[in-house]
Amino acid sequence: DTSAAELVHALVGDAVPSELVARIAERSSGNPLFVEELLRTWVATGLLVRANGRWFLARAVDEVALPSTVQAIYAAQLDDLPAGCRRLVRRASVAGRQFPVAVLEQLDAADEPSLDALARRGVVRGPVADAVLGDSFAFRHALLRDVGYASLSRAERARLHGRMARWLEWIARDRPQDLADVIGRHYAVALASVPALAPELGDGLTRGEARARAGRWFELAGDVALSAAAFQSAGALFSRALEHTPSDAVRDHARRLLGLARAIAFTSDMAAGLEAAEEALTLYRALAQDDGGSLQSREDVSRAAFLVGTIYVQQLRFAGAMALASDVLAE
Numbered sequence: 009d010t011s012a013a014e015l016v017h018a019l020v021g022d023a024v025p026s027e028l029v030a031r032i033a034e035r036s037s038g039n040p041l042f043v044e045e046l047l048r049t050w051v052a053t054g055l056l057v058r059a060n061g062r063w064f065l066a067r068a069v070d071e072v073a074l075p076s077t078v079q080a081i082y083a084a085q086l087d088d089l090p091a092g093c094r095r096l097v098r099r100a101s102v103a104g105r106q107f108p109v110a111v112l113e114q115l116d117a118a119d120e121p122s123l124d125a126l127a128r129r130g131v132v133r134g135p136v137a138d139a140v141l142g143d144s145f146a147f148r149h150a151l152l153r154d155v156g157y158a159s160l161s162r163a164e165r166a167r168l169h170g171r172m173a174r175w176l177e178w179i180a181r182d183r184p185q186d187l188a189d190v191i192g193r194h195y196a197v198a199l200a201s202v203p204a205l206a207p208e209l210g211d212g213l214t215r216g217e218a219r220a221r222a223g224r225w226f227e228l229a230g231d232v233a234l235s236a237a238a239f240q241s242a243g244a245l246f247s248r249a250l251e252h253t254p255s256d257a258v259r260d261h262a263r264r265l266l267g268l269a270r271a272i273a274f275t276s277d278m279a280a281g282l283e284a285a286e287e288a289l290t291l292y293r294a295l296a297q298d299d300g301g302s303l304q305s306r307e308d309v310s311r312a313a314f315l316v317g318t319i320y321v322q323q324l325r326f327a328g329a330m331a332l333a334s335d336v337l338a339e
Contacts, residue, residue: 009033015043023056023063028072035074041149045081046074052088052129082155089131092122097131101147101156102168108141114175115168140186141179162201167210169198170218185232189245192225196252216254223252223260230267242271259308262291266312273319282323285316296339309336 012033016024024032036042050056057066065072075081086094099117100107112118123145126132131152134145147153160168173194180187195218198209208214230245246268253261265288273281289312296305313336320329 009038012036012038012040012043015040016047019044019047020056020063023065025065025069028065028069031074035076039078041151042078042081045078045085045149048130049081049085049088052085078151079155082149082152085131085152086155086159089129090122090125092119093126093129093131095119096122096126097147097152097156098159099168100145101153101160102165102172105150105153106136106138106144106146108138108144109135110142111172111175114171162203163206163210166198166202166206169194169201170209170211170213173198173221174213185228188225188229188232192222192229192245192248192252195219195222195225196248199252219252220254220257223249223254223257223264226252227260227264227267230264230271234267234271239271239275243268243276246271258291259295262288262295262308262312265291266315269315269319273315274322278319278322282316282319285312285319288312289316293339301339306339309339 009030010033013029016029016032032043032046036046047056051058055066055072057064075084086097089097096112096117096119099115100112102115103111109123112123123132127134127145130148132145132147135143136146138144147156157165173191176187176191176194177184180191198213199215199218199222202209202215209218226245226249230242230249233239233242233245246264249264250261250268253264265284269281269285269288271281272278273285289309292305292308292312296302296309299305313332317329317332320326320332
């Protein structure tokens with residue numbers, strides 16, 4: 009409480025009476041962010057005014073209400089914004105704490121006066137140069153972004169995340185590996201946000217298409233993580249790719265199982281890795297039977313069998329490895 013009171017005095021001098029300072033200290037529970045943002049809100053709304061080099065409280069102490077949380081303070085700050093600024097904050101929040109200026113048009117939020125006004129008010133900071141996404145701004149605090157995002161309906165979130173993902177696909181057309189994880193997550197959040205009875209996510213993007221795209225991008229991100237020996241991240245990404253694999257995409261399912269097995273079999277969970285590799289081998293063998301043993305299918309079976317056999321060897325199951333090798337050579 010003492011530190012909270014010292015912070016109030018450091019920011020606005022003796023403008024806040026001691027009884028109100030005590031209430032602020034109690035309500036903030038020692039959180040300096042609460043104190044700072046509360047005073048910022050009072051300044052913006054005219055409750056705290058500055059004259060002759062000093063701050064003054066413009067209302068009687070018993071007329072001053074205190075919010076309960078930092079989130080409530082941020083919600084009040086957003087409510088106080090002009091309509092254009094409020095719309096920009098809400099829609100830009102879909103990108104995360106930092107948002108590229110170039111994507112605002114896709115999100116129906118391209119309003120330079122509003123962006124300038126938000127920068128003047130300190131709601132956002134920037135621009136900062138991003139080598140991939142271009143000039144970007146960042147929300148002053150992650151909680152401020154979260155409050156803006158929470159004000160979006162589920163249908164709005166689904167549509168805007170879909171737009172964000174497709175814009176990122178265009179940005180990453182020459183180096184898709186750079187943004188694969190981010191794109192996959194936007195499609196996944198779009199799917200999770202869409203109302204249960206809605207047939208599509210908006211703008212003609214169907215559930216099935218969004219799911220398939222999420223799976224492809226997560227798989228690519230998993231491959232990138234594997235190449236960098238980031239095995240834990242790779243395992244999580246291949247798991248997410250499998251979650252977004254359509255039931256009829258058998259070859260995709262098998263390939264992603266194989267990626268998962270490579271990520272975890274020799275680093276964290278050999279038993280689970282072997283299970284994934286064996287399931288992939290079973291699926292590939294079934295595909296080979298269905299298409300008469302095409303070159304693609306034979307290569308797929310070979311890769312899966314090699315991984316299963318390698319795990320067998322690591323487990324000292326040499327006879328099993330030899331038997332598998334013989335069977336696959338015969339196939």
